[in-house]
Amino acid sequence: MDIISEIERERMNELLQAGKRIDGRGFDDLRPIKIVPNIVSKAEGSAEAWLGETRVITGMKVSIGQPFPDTPNEGVVVTSAELSPIGSPSFELGPPGEQAIELARVVDRGIRHSNFIQRTKLCIAEGTHVYLLFLDIYILADHGNLIDASHLSAVATLMTSQLPKVEVDEEGNATILEEFMPLEMEAPPIALTFAKINDSIVVDPISTEELVMSTRLSITIDGDDTICSMQKSGSGTLTRQEILDCVERACQIVKKARSVLPKR
Amino acid sequence: MTDSLEKEKLFDEKGLRLDGRRVDELRPLKLEIGTLSRADGSAYIEHGRNKILAAVYGPRELHPRHRAIADRALLRVTYRMGTFSVGERKRPAPSRREHEISMVIRQALEPMLFLEMYPRAAIDVFIQVVEADGGSRCASTTVASIALANAGIPMRSIVTGVAVGKADGQLVVDLSDLEDKIGDADVPVAMAYGRNEYTLLQMDGKLSKEELAKALEMVEGAIETIYEKQQQVLREGFIQIREEISESEEPSSDEGDVPDTEIDETDMESADGD
Numbered sequence: 001m002d003i004i005s006e007i008e009r010e011r012m013n014e015l016l017q018a019g020k021r022i023d024g025r026g027f028d029d030l031r032p033i034k035i036v037p038n039i040v041s042k043a044e045g046s047a048e049a050w051l052g053e054t055r056v057i058t059g060m061k062v063s064i065g066q067p068f069p070d071t072p073n074e075g076v077v078v079t080s081a082e083l084s085p086i087g088s089p090s091f092e093l094g095p096p097g098e099q100a101i102e103l104a105r106v107v108d109r110g111i112r113h114s115n116f117i118q119r120t121k122l123c124i125a126e127g128t129h130v131y132l133l134f135l136d137i138y139i140l141a142d143h144g145n146l147i148d149a150s151h152l153s154a155v156a157t158l159m160t161s162q163l164p165k166v167e168v169d170e171e172g173n174a175t176i177l178e179e180f181m182p183l184e185m186e187a188p189p190i191a192l193t194f195a196k197i198n199d200s201i202v203v204d205p206i207s208t209e210e211l212v213m214s215t216r217l218s219i220t221i222d223g224d225d226t227i228c229s230m231q232k233s234g235s236g237t238l239t240r241q242e243i244l245d246c247v248e249r250a251c252q253i254v255k256k257a258r259s260v261l262p263k264r
Numbered sequence: 265m266t267d268s269l270e271k272e273k274l275f276d277e278k279g280l281r282l283d284g285r286r287v288d289e290l291r292p293l294k295l296e297i298g299t300l301s302r303a304d305g306s307a308y309i310e311h312g313r314n315k316i317l318a319a320v321y322g323p324r325e326l327h328p329r330h331r332a333i334a335d336r337a338l339l340r341v342t343y344r345m346g347t348f349s350v351g352e353r354k355r356p357a358p359s360r361r362e363h364e365i366s367m368v369i370r371q372a373l374e375p376m377l378f379l380e381m382y383p384r385a386a387i388d389v390f391i392q393v394v395e396a397d398g399g400s401r402c403a404s405t406t407v408a409s410i411a412l413a414n415a416g417i418p419m420r421s422i423v424t425g426v427a428v429g430k431a432d433g434q435l436v437v438d439l440s441d442l443e444d445k446i447g448d449a450d451v452p453v454a455m456a457y458g459r460n461e462y463t464l465l466q467m468d469g470k471l472s473k474e475e476l477a478k479a480l481e482m483v484e485g486a487i488e489t490i491y492e493k494q495q496q497v498l499r500e501g502f503i504q505i506r507e508e509i510s511e512s513e514e515p516s517s518d519e520g521d522v523p524d525t526e527i528d529e530t531d532m533e534s535a536d537g538d
Contacts (some may be wrong), residue, residue, distance in 0.1 A: 098367050101360045113449075114467045214375075217465070227476060230451070230467035233367070235374040237461030240480050246474045 002090050005027065006209040009259075012212060016200040019205050026037055028253055030079035030192075030204045033260045037160040045161025049153035052206065053143040056103055058153040060135050060161055064174050067123070067130040075122020075130040080137065081150060087139035104137065106193070108219035108230045113228040114189035117158060121184045125168045135159075144206035147218050147231075151191035156261060158183060187223025190257045192250045194219070201246060203253055217246050221254045272446055274432035281431075282317045283440055290426070291354040291484055295407070295497040297414040305415020309407035312440060313397035316404055319390045320409035326386035337382035341370035343404055345393040357419040365401045366391075372454040372464035373412065376420045387417065387455075397425040400445035405464060410494050414501065422498075424491045425454035425465055428483035430471060435479050451476075453483050457491040473479045 001096035021027070031052030042048040049203035067074055083091040096104070105160050111117065122131040135157060136149045162180035169175070195205035195213035205213060214236025220229040227247060232238060274282055285291070291312035298514045303319035326332045343366040347354045362380035369391070377387070389411065402425030409423040429439045431447035444450050449469025457464050471479065 053520065098363055101363045102367060105360060105364050109468045113470065116472075127447075222470065226470045226472050227467065228470055230465060232462065233371055233467035235371050236373050237456065237459075237463050239460055239462065240484070243462060243465065243480065244473070244477050247476060251473060 002207070002211055008208065009212055011199060012208065016197055016202075018076060019024065021202060022208060025202075025204075027200070027202045028249055030148075030253065030257060031099065031206070032038070033257065035152065035156045035261065037156055044104050044163065045157040047153050047156035048140075048162060049149050051145060051152065051204065052151040053141060054145060054149045055141040055143075056139055056149045056153045058135055058137045058150070058157040060133055060157050062161075062163055063132045063134075064124065064129055064166055064176065064225060065132045066128060067126075072127040073123045073130075074119035077108070077112065077117070077119065077122075077135065078131045079104045079135045081107070081113075082136065082138045083142075084138065087120060088142040088244070090115050091139070091142070092173075095164065102231075103146055103150055106147055106218055106229070107135075107137065107154050109190070109229040110151055110189050110191050111154065111158070112220075114222040115186040115224065116188050116222070117183065117185050123259055124166050124174070125172075129166065129168050131163060131166075140211065144205065144208075144210050145204050147192050147193050148204060151189075151220070152257075152261075155188045155190075158185065159188060159261065188258075188261060189220050189222045189228055190254045191218055191220045191229075192253055192257070193217070194246045194249075196234075196238065196242070201242060203249065217243065219247055219250045221250055225251060225254075272432075272482075274399060274443055278432050278507055281436065281440070282442065285438075287434055287436045288482055288485060290489060291440065293490060293493060294444050297410055297497055297501045303361065303411075303415070305411045305413070305417070307407045307411035307414055309403050311397070311399065311403040312438075313395055314393070314400050314403045315395040316400065316407050317392045317394060318394075318404070318408045318410075318510065320411045320415040320417070321389070321390075322387040322415070323382040323417070324384040324388075326384060331386075332384040335383050336379040337377075337385040338385050339370055339374050339377060339379060339386050339389070341366050341373065341389045341391070341408065343369055343391045343393070343401070345396055345400075349393045365404070368464055368466065369401060369408060370404050372384065372423055372425065373408060374462070375463050376409075376423055376456050377412070378418050378420070381418070387412075398439045398441040399425075399452065402426050402452050402454060402464075404491060406423070406494065410498060413498050420497070421456035421459050422491070422494050424487045424494060425452065425464060426483060426486045426490055427452045428479045428486070430475065432488045433473060449475075451478070451479055451483070453487070455484070455487050456489050457484075460512050465497065 034050040036048040044062040048057045068153040081100045083100045085091045165177040167175045196215040197213050215234040218231045222228040228258040239255045294310040296308040299308040305320040339451050406424035408500050427439050430449040431443040449471045451467040454464035
C-alpha cells in the first residue's frame with residue numbers, strides 16, 4: 001500500500017487552500033497528453049497513451065463469432081485491464097482485482113454508451129456472424145488517473161484500428177480476407193476524472209493527490225457534448241452542486257482534450 | 265439501450281408508465297428488519313420485484329489477520345445474485361459486475377460509518393439477491409444500511425438508494441427492469457439524505473447536463489420517501505423490543521389464571537425479536 005507523509009499531505013492541503021496544486025497545475029488543467037498510435041503491428045488496433053507520466057498501452061484483437069442471443073445484429077466489444085507489477089510497486093500478480101475490474105468496466109461503459117461505435121456496424125450476418133473486439137489495456141506506469149489515460153488509449157486504439165473483411169458463403173462459413181477496412185465511427189467520447197480533496201475538486205489527479213482524495217468522480221463526455229457515463233468512487237461524498245459543477249467543468253475541459261486525439 | 269428496441273413505447277396514451285406509475289412514482293416498497301436469525305443484524309427489501317436479503321456481522325475479529333487496519337475497521341461488502349434471480353440462469357461464480365457492485369455499495373455505506381471506533385476489526389455485509397428487477401444495487405444499498413442499523417452499528421446517517429434515468433424520452437424515477445434495459449439513461453444514486461450527500465453515483469446512457477440537473481432534483485424526492493420508510497421500520501423495531509421487554513417484566517399476578525400456553529407464546533415472541 002502506498003503511503004504519503006504527513007508533511008506532504010499538509011503541504012498539499014495548504015496549496016489547495018490557496019488555489020494551487022502540488023505539481024503547479026491549475027484545478028482544471030490536464031497533464032500533457034501524448035498518443036502514439038499503431039505500436040503493435042500484429043494487433044488490429046493499438047495505441048499508447050501518456051497522460052503526464054502515466055503511461056498505458058491498449059491493443060485490440062479481432063475475431064469472428066456469434067452475437068449474444070438478445071442482440072443478434074450487434075457485434076461485441078470486450079474490455080479488460082491488466083494491472084501488472086511493471087506498472088507500479090503496489091500492483092500484484094494474480095487475477096484482476098477490484099481496481100482492475102472497475103477500471104475496465106468504467107472505460108467500457110464510457111465507450112459503450114456513447115455514439116462513438118455503433119455495435120450494429122460490427123454485424124456481418126445477423127444472428128450468426130459478428131465482429132468480436134477485444135480491447136486489452138495494460139498499465140505501464142501509474143502516476144495517477146488510470147481511468148482517463150486508459151480511456152484515451154482505448155479510444156485512440158479504436159480510431160486507428162483496421163477490421164479484416166469477412167465473407168460469409170451460403171452455407172454460413174466465414175472466411176477472413178486479407179483486406180482491411182477502418183471502423184465506422186462518430187466523434188469520440190472523452191473521460192475526465194475529478195478528485196475531491198477536502199473541499200477542493202481538481203481534474204486529472206496525480207498519484208499523490210489520489211492518496212489524499214476522499215472521492216473520485218469520472219465523467220465521460222460524448223462527441224455531441226452529452227454525458228454518457230459517470231462513476232463516483234472512493235469513501236467520500238459529493239453534494240448535488242458539486243456533481244453539477246464537475247459536469248460543467250468537464251464540458252469546458254473536454255474541448256482541450258479532444259484536440260490532441262489522432263485525426264482520422 | 266439497443267437500436268432494435270429503441271422505438272418500443274414505455275408510456276401509455278395517458279402518459280403513465282407501462283406499470284401504471286407516474287414519472288416520479290416509486291414501485292411498491294416493503295422493508296423488514298431482523299429477518300435472518302443468525303446474523304448480528306439483518307434486513308429484507310422488496311422493491312418492485314427485487315427481493316434482497318442483507319446480513320451484517322461485526323464488528324468482529326478480522327480474518328485473514330494480515331488485512332487488519334491499525335487505526336480502523338475494515339468494511340467488507342459482498343453483493344451476490346442467486347443463480348435463479350434473473351431470466352437466464354446466472355453462473356454461480358461471482359461476475360465482474362458483482363465485484364464492481366460490491367465495491368460501489370461498500371463505498372456508498374463507508375462514509376457514514378465510524379470505522380475508526382473499531383481498529384483492526386471487521387464489519388461484514390453480505391447481500392443476497394433472491395430475485396432481481398431493475399435497480400438492484402440501489403435496493404441493496406437501502407437494505408444493507410438498515411441491516412447495519414439493526415446490528416447496532418453507529419452511523420452518521422442511514423443511506424438510501426434509488427435510480428433515476430430517462431426512458432422513451434422522459435426523465436423517470438426508480439426505473440423498472442425494462443426501462444433500465446431499453447431506456448436512454450440509467451443513473452443509480454445513493455444518498456445520506458439528511459446530510460445532502462451523495463455516496464453512490466453512476467451513470468450510463470445519454471443525458472444532457474440540464475437533464476442531469478433535473479434528474480438529480482427528482483431523485484432526491486424519491487430518496488426522501490424511501491428514507492422515511494427506513495426510519496419508520498427501524499423505529500417500529502425499537503418499539504417492538506420495548507413492548508416485549510415490558511411484557512416480559514410485567515407481573516402476571518393481576519391475571520392470576522393465565523394459562524401456561526399463553527406465557528409460552530410471549531416467551532417465544534421475545535426470542536424472535538432478538
